[in-house]
Amino acid sequence: MRINILLRVYKRKLIQVLPLILSLILVLVVGSHTIAVPTKSTEILWDTYGVPHIYGKDNQSAFYAFGWSQMQSHGDLLLRLYGQARGRAAEYWGEEYTESDRWVLTTGIPERANSWYNAQNPSFRNYIDAFAAGINAYASQNPKLINDEVEVVLPIKPEDIMAHLHRVLNFTFVVNPEEVLELSKQKLQAGSNGWAIAPSHSASGKAMLLANPHLPWSDLFLWYEAQITAPGIDAYGATLVGIPVLAIAFNNNLGWTHTVDTYDGWDLYELTLADEGYRFDDKVRNFETKTLSLKVKRKDGSLQEQPLVVKNSIHGPVVVEKNGKALALRVAGLDRPGVLQQWWDMARSQNLNQFETALKRLQLSMFTVMYADKEGHIMHLFNGQVPVRSFGDFKYWQGIIPGNTSKTLWTKIHPYQDLPRVVDPKSGWLQNTNDPPWTTTFPTAINPDNYPPYIAPRFMDFRSQRSVRMLAEDDKISFDEMIADKHSTRMELADRILDDLIPAARKYGQELGQKAADVLEAWDRQANADSRGAVLFASWVKQMDWDRMFSKPWSEKSPRTTPDGLANPKVAVTTLEAVAAQVQKTYGALDVPWGKVFRLKLGNVDLPANGGDGNLGIFRALDFAPEANGQFQAVAGDSYVAAVEFSHPVRAQVLTSYGNATQPGSRHIGDQLQMFANKKLRPCWRSRSDILAHLEERKVF
Incomplete structure (x- = not known):
């Protein structure tokens, strides 16, 4: 009798603790693998450097939390950027934004953003909706933390996110408005270093990746560091403020970085004007004309409404018209709205095959892809929506193109298999420092003679030569040596x-x-x-x-x-x-x-x-602006860094040079600058235990 009672008690206790035992076993088995276990709630764990580690009970919740976290870190900047992407910044904040609005409206960014949003598949459209909802919820619950001047942009709509993405990628990186409009002769200060090192060239026998973009330290170029964990994803990396997915990232199996490549995805066509139209193939064509309203806020607070006449040719919108001449702008990839989902799926990939499946969609307008994974594969892809041109070399297409003939009008882009690409070169290493793909490794792995001469120029600058020297002269590079090389200032x-x-x-x-x-x-x-x-x-x-x-x-x-x-x-x-x-x-x-x-x-x-x-x-590139006292202040260059070794577990160190926030009052404005000056990176906290050990704040939804 007593034995039966004891057995029943033991059985009851076993049933009670069995779920806990199974959970512990699951943790031990899953351990370091990239499998995101569903949670009952969604939370943001902020570490002591202001990096949000987002745990979403589902993907939609993760996007919501990411929108919330970007507002907490960069709310004023984010709203100002979205206001500019609407083409209404001058209406909100005055005449200094007039040229910005004129560019946004002339190039059709708001209108195209609507069509891009509607083109998303229903599930991913819900994710974008959730990101916007997270932004609005933060603003609603924390009105005193948002600058009164930018509150006019609220509420944010999902289309605003697409417009910002479109402005950043297609009409800032692909084509620099100041260069096109002759507002400045200075090239966009955008560059990067990227390394991928194979096991054969690393001291540990594990593949390594160095992500090191160089961008201006302000405005729409700022990087935002984050970790996103949800069912099917556990990725760490960075994105540009206002973009709802990671653009540079790694997980336990693979990682990638981007560099600004020598990509030409736009052209200016000089039109031959005739009879209020333009000549094309010996015929006169009419412009497609529409009149938009450009509103400008005056100093007294009143609004001045200016008509903006937008003329579109077969090439694209007329962006410059003076002295009897008209220049029309043509930009590749405006019909490819899927870059956000492509980046998202790149971060969810677990091997090279899955990663390339996402890349082959060619939704990302430009940027070299440098890749490494735990299986030891490394890859360099000259990625971009490269127009198929009928003739001419790279230099020819850098100039003003005659717009009176269909011979110069491109209508297609090259498919994935046409792009310069190398996987697992004999050298064991790949590099890109904004040089053409031909110099990615030595001995040369990509022959420029096998590609159209307009794909990329042929040159190798001194930073690229320095990059190659450090890789080629060290037969077995350790993780610490890679970091030391990353900080090299040798000329x-x-x-x-x-x-x-x-x-x-x-x-x-x-x-x-x-x-x-x-x-x-x-x-x-x-x-x-x-x-x-x-x-x-x-x-x-x-x-x-x-x-x-x-x-x-x-x-x-x-x-x-x-x-x-x-x-x-x-x-x-x-x-x-x-x-x-x-x-x-x-x-x-x-x-x-x-x-x-x-x-x-x-x-x-x-x-x-x-x-x-x-x-x-x-190699450690920084751009400086002069000050009145003869000193120079850093304004661009070395920004986000991730050094990753695909060991077990993954080893990583990171840094965001200027800190992970711009919101007034944040303790994370410039809090990493001393480490930057000391040539130091910081540990990358990815496991929940490490994050909790360095926890600054928790937000549960």
Whole structure:
């Protein structure tokens, strides 16, 4: 009797604890695998660097939480960007946004965004709806945390998200409005470094990935770091503020990064005007014309309404019309609205085959793809919606194209199999630093002769040469060495040219030239904060005529060792002496430390910088803007970093240079800048236990 009672009690207890036992077994078995177990609630776990780790009970809930988290970190910026994407920024905030609105409306961004949104499949459209709902819910529940000036944009509609995406990708990255409208001759400060290292070239025998985009440190170019975990996905990475999916990411099985490639997906056509229309194939065609309303807020708060006449030709909208000439803009990929789902599916992929299945949709307008995975595969894809052109090389299509003939009008893009691509090269490594795909590895794995000459130019700049040197000269690269290389500030150009410049200064230089030679000879050829001589050398390079500087120009036969030599040593020394005089006058010494002149500034933080212009052959690229006191402030360049080794478990370190927030009052504005200055990355917390050990805030929905 007693035994039967004991057995019944034991059985009852076993039934009670069995679910817990099974859960523990599941955790142990699943462990490090990328399987997101459904949760009963959705939550955001904010770590001590302001990175949101989102756990969604379903995908829709994860998108909602991601919208909420972006508002908490970047709410004012996000709303301002969405207002611009509507083409109503001048209406909201004044005449300084007039040109922005004119560009957005002329190129048809709001209208096309509506059609892009409606083209999403129903499930993914619900995800976009949820992201917008998360934004609006945060604003509704935290009105005092949102700047009154930007509240006018609320509520956000899903179409606003698509318009912002469209403006960022197609009409900022693919085609730079300031370049097209001749508002600025300066190229967009957009670049990147990307490495993929195979097991055969790594010290651990595991594949590694280096993600390191370089973009402006403001506006629509800011990176937002996050982790998203939901059924079928557990990905860590970053995206640009306002975009609802990760654009650069890794999971336990694979990862990728993007670099801005030498992609040409747009053209300006000069139209031959006739009879209020334009000539095309010996016939006069009429413009498709519509009149839009462009509203501008005056200083007194009143609105001035301006008619905006938009003329569309067979090529696209007329974006410049003056002195009897008209230029029409044609942009590839405007009929491909699926980039968000493609990025989402890339992050959900578990192997190379699944990843390429997503890539083959070619919904992403541009950007090189650098890929690595736990199976040891690495890949470089020159990704882009590349127009099929009937003739001409890359240089031809960089100019103004005759718009009076169908011979110049492209209508199709190249399919995936036409794009330059290499998987698992013999070298064991791949790199891209915004150079053409032909120089991704050595020995050369992609032959440019096998592709149309308009696909990409043929060149290799000094930053690319520096990148290749670091990879090629280290047979087995460790994880720590990859991070150290990532922070390299050595100037490839200095290594190339000082052996000519210093002897020339000794031979032709006066007293100041001799002193300059002494400084350059003692210099470590780096752009570290304490490097003395870097300011002098960089100033000299800036004053030299780059096209006439070298005695031996860049050669495709010697891509890694040219250009070289001084074309005119006497002129070089004369320039050096003039620059030396200016440096001494401005800074009081020829050997002024780099970090005294070049600074990292955010809010109250003011630190000596390291890194510099990629044209100098510096891998750690930073762009600076001059200040009144002779100093320069970092405004673009090295931004988000992820160094990943596909070991078991995955090893990763990360950094977002300027911090993971811009919202006033956030403690995460500039909180990573000191690490940036110290050439340090931080641990990447991905497991729930690590996140909870560094928890700053929890939000449960």
